[in-house]
């Protein structure tokens with residue numbers, strides 16, 4: 251046991267404060283990355299508090315082939331939402347990277363460049379664009395190019411796009427599917443939609459169909475390379491200046507007011523199992539909130555940072571009246587289609603093939619659908635869940651511009667070998683819209699930190715999002731019909747009415763746990779929560795660093811991007827202390 255650990259273990263019980271340089275709340279993707287980078291300086295002390303357990307030796311975490319077995323267990327926050335859905339999130343060391351699908355892809359250059367337009371003019375050169383983030387994405391990555399067997403199965407890559415010596419291991423699995431189905435899917439969708447087949451999506455353009463790599467470690471039997479496996483495991487025996495405290499939930503923070511700015515004086519935390527034991531700690535330098543897109547806004551609200559009307563209703567004193575905290579939730583919405591088949595998979599999952607079509611490739615020549623424009627009614631209808639109507643209109647304009655003029659992929663079609671499971675030679679397509687216009691929110695309903703916040707996902711709050719999902723179903727069905735060896739019922743192209751599909755979509759659709767936007771980086775006048783330094787506006791020493799700060803969805807799952815964002819954040823923090 252290190253000196254620091256003894257210190258922590260004993261002082262809080264005696265009701266005294268534990269004092270460190272940095273406190274990081276949440277040991278997920280962002281939290282472990284930031285803590286690891288800060289603790290590289292042996293002269294500072296770092297406390298990382300994680301609500302879940304350390305499950306690194308649990309097969310349902312390290313074995314990527316056991317994907318989904320953690321769902322519904324203690325390792326899953328499983329937030330219930332409106333519309334009767336459930337959002338998954340890792341409640342374990344490594345956070346959602348310990349239970350996620352591990353697909354590693356980046357978005358389009360223009361989507362990252364658009365972030366700069368949302369910041370204060372003075373922050374335009376702060377590096378929140380593709381050029382500024384790419385190097386950090388590569389810093390976090392140790393990519394291993396496909397070997398000859400993987401290449402024979404269709405795996406490809408472009409060496410220049412990748413980092414080679416970062417902590418997060420990225421590669422293709424040895425047991426990857428080698429049957430005809432994945433290459434056939436690629437050929438079919440190219441022929442059907444005109445989408446390009448590209449070798450690697452991690453350059454600056456993601457509008458293509460391809461095989462994608464995973465965050466797994468070939469040096470370790472293709473086990474999951476979660477954020478804690480990447481950033482903590484290799485150094486934990488040496489970094490005695492870094493304490494990781496699992497099974498403790500941060501309840502709230504206390505604040506001092508100085509010159510009209512707030513300073514966090516400390517945090518209060520408690521065993522995650524509940525009870526009345528309370529601990530306290532203070533950060534001499536900074537506190538970093540990295541509790542993920544749902545829990546971070548909830549924690550801020552518990553600490554009196556949020557919409558004063560919500561805080562007043564719960565008798566929480568308002569430290570900072572910030573309407574943006576808990577708003578602007580954007581989530582990608584998924585449906586799955588399955589069919590029979592008669593091919594030999596030639597390997598094991600997870601599947602490797604993804605198509606990222608743009609609006610033209612999804613809607614074809616349907617001119618009505620192509621007339622997506624920033625409809626003021628959309629912003630008005632979503633403004634209760636957004637920062638403000640004006641801010642939303644601005645973001646919509648950027649998003650619509652990327653969709654209409656920038657060929658930003660609007661949907662992900664994930665080729666799912668073996669779905670549904672009961673069909674031994676089946677195949678499926680999981681499809682989800684990538685760039686929703688609908689907005690939801692997160693709000694605490696009680697001052698009890700052990701109660702999960704209310705999550706309002708508001709799927710399809712903007713009707714166009716549903717149109718995208720319906721058109722994607724149609725594209726998927728057509729693709730399915732043209733993949734050799736599959737048994738999609740012969741419908742002669744008559745796949746049912748749009749209304750039928752809308753009903754079907756609304757019933758089984760699930761969220762993808764790719765949430766962002768809820769403590770977004772945005773200019774203050776647009777009700778942003780953090781500035782370009784990721785500091786909460788009008789606070790001296792608290793930053794939010796996790797998925798909640800991303801202002802808009804990108805056309806990709808988020809983790810590759812988030813590793814880059816978090817590496818950049820760590821540099822910002824180190825430079826300012």
Ligand SMILES: Cc1cc2nc3c(=O)[nH]c(=O)nc-3n(C[C@H](O)[C@H](O)[C@H](O)COP(=O)(O)OP(=O)(O)OC[C@H]3O[C@@H](n4cnc5c(N)ncnc54)[C@H](O)[C@@H]3O)c2cc1C
Nearest residue numbers: 276278279280301345346350351352353500796797807809
């Ligand atoms: C089922 C699933 C599949 C996914 N698949 C993919 C994929 O294939 N590719 C991809 O790129 N992305 C995927 N993602 C998304 C990706 O994993 C997340 O976007 C990413 O991990 C978010 O990072 P984060 O640091 O914001 O949050 P997290 O990684 O979720 O970390 C937050 C941490 O904070 C802890 N915490 C919360 N509240 C408190 C508190 N009060 N006190 C202490 N600790 C607290 C949590 O327990 C958690 O460990 C998936 C996510 C899920 C859930």
